[in-house]
Amino acid sequence: MVTISLQNKKNLKKHNNKEVLTIGRYFRKKYGETIYKVPISISGFTCPNIDGTVAKGGCTFCENDSFSPNLQEKKPTFKLNPRVNENPFLDKQLKQLEMQFNATKDRLENKFGTKKFIVYFQSFTNTYAPLDTLKALYKKALSFDNVIGLSIGTRTDCMTDEILDFLEELNKDKEIWVEYGIQSFYDETLEKINRGDDADNMRTWIKKTKDRSLKVCGHLIYGLPGEDQKMMLDSFYKTLDLDIDSIKFHPLYVVKNTLLTKDYKKGDFTPITEELYIDTVVKSIINLPSNVSVQRITAGIEDSTLLSPSWCKNKHQQIAKIRKALIKEGLKY
Numbered sequence: 001m002v003t004i005s006l007q008n009k010k011n012l013k014k015h016n017n018k019e020v021l022t023i024g025r026y027f028r029k030k031y032g033e034t035i036y037k038v039p040i041s042i043s044g045f046t047c048p049n050i051d052g053t054v055a056k057g058g059c060t061f062c063e064n065d066s067f068s069p070n071l072q073e074k075k076p077t078f079k080l081n082p083r084v085n086e087n088p089f090l091d092k093q094l095k096q097l098e099m100q101f102n103a104t105k106d107r108l109e110n111k112f113g114t115k116k117f118i119v120y121f122q123s124f125t126n127t128y129a130p131l132d133t134l135k136a137l138y139k140k141a142l143s144f145d146n147v148i149g150l151s152i153g154t155r156t157d158c159m160t161d162e163i164l165d166f167l168e169e170l171n172k173d174k175e176i177w178v179e180y181g182i183q184s185f186y187d188e189t190l191e192k193i194n195r196g197d198d199a200d201n202m203r204t205w206i207k208k209t210k211d212r213s214l215k216v217c218g219h220l221i222y223g224l225p226g227e228d229q230k231m232m233l234d235s236f237y238k239t240l241d242l243d244i245d246s247i248k249f250h251p252l253y254v255v256k257n258t259l260l261t262k263d264y265k266k267g268d269f270t271p272i273t274e275e276l277y278i279d280t281v282v283k284s285i286i287n288l289p290s291n292v293s294v295q296r297i298t299a300g301i302e303d304s305t306l307l308s309p310s311w312c313k314n315k316h317q318q319i320a321k322i323r324k325a326l327i328k329e330g331l332k333y
């Protein structure tokens with residue numbers, strides 16, 4: 001028999017088994033059907049934090065292949081940046097986009113019967129290229145059958161007014177999202193993780209993006225070096241202050257071949273505990289405005305590249321635990 005404590009009974013009453021607005025629910029409400037995001041990794045894209053423009057080595061936790069499931073090809077020898085005059089690889093990139101989209105779309109159609117899609121430029125910094133290249137890729141993605149919009153993962157220091165002009169134009173007919181990696185609003189933390197960007201700049205560009213009526217999703221990482229729960233929640237509230245539309249939560253884990261590995265091995269970095277992570281995510285979701293959707297509540301990595309913490313191995317187990325903790329608060333995830 002399940003016993004419910006007095007506090008939990010109060011929470012259940014307070015939230016009345018309310019559904020959390022997941023991104024799936026947001027899309028179903030808006031379009032009347034399930035929309036899937038199709039992740040894309042285009043060869044040649046990199047990041048100013050990796051190529052030495054603002055920093056070298058990338059964010060301390062970055063091992064980009066770990067979130068590039070579609071990047072099957074050999075590592076490219078050429079790299080894009082906005083200063084390149086010509087992109088001789090554009091045709092190849094457009095073909096790659098089409099192939100990746102079709103492969104994932106077919107799989108989703110067969111498995112779930114999905115009929116509508118958002119093309120998600122996921123890996124690296126997807127506005128860090130000449131404007132003509134970006135225009136060609138975004139337009140091509142929107143030309144595919146049953147694509148209702150784009151989601152573009154990037155950094156705030158790689159957004160420009162010209163890119164926003166173009167996205168604003170696209171947004172007239174399609175749903176255009178920009179996903180910004182925020183991670184934390186503490187500059188001292190951003191320095192520790194070699195982020196190469198700062199809180200003021202993030203605020204400026206997120207506001208500019210919202211001023212164009214584009215949708216913004218903010219990514220936060222809980223468990224960054226030196227951060228306690230108060231700081232994590234503070235970054236969460238500062239993110240909400242920017243009127244974002246959606247949010248992703250991610251625990252910081254240590255993956256081999258990253259700068260963070262060194263700190264971890266020297267004993268200079270201790271990963272967040274599962275209990276603290278779950279508690280912080282739950283506290284965040286409880287306080288989320290009802291119009292802000294949730295796109296991710298955790299992340300995991302199920303291969304031998306994960307060094308620590310071991311609880312990050314099983315994403316599904318974590319989701320189940322967070323879901324259970326939310327139920328105690330009267331919320332249905």
Ligand code: SF4
Binds near residue numbers: 046049050064125
């Ligand atoms: S901004 Fe993204 S791609 Fe660039 S170094 Fe950081 S995590 Fe890696």
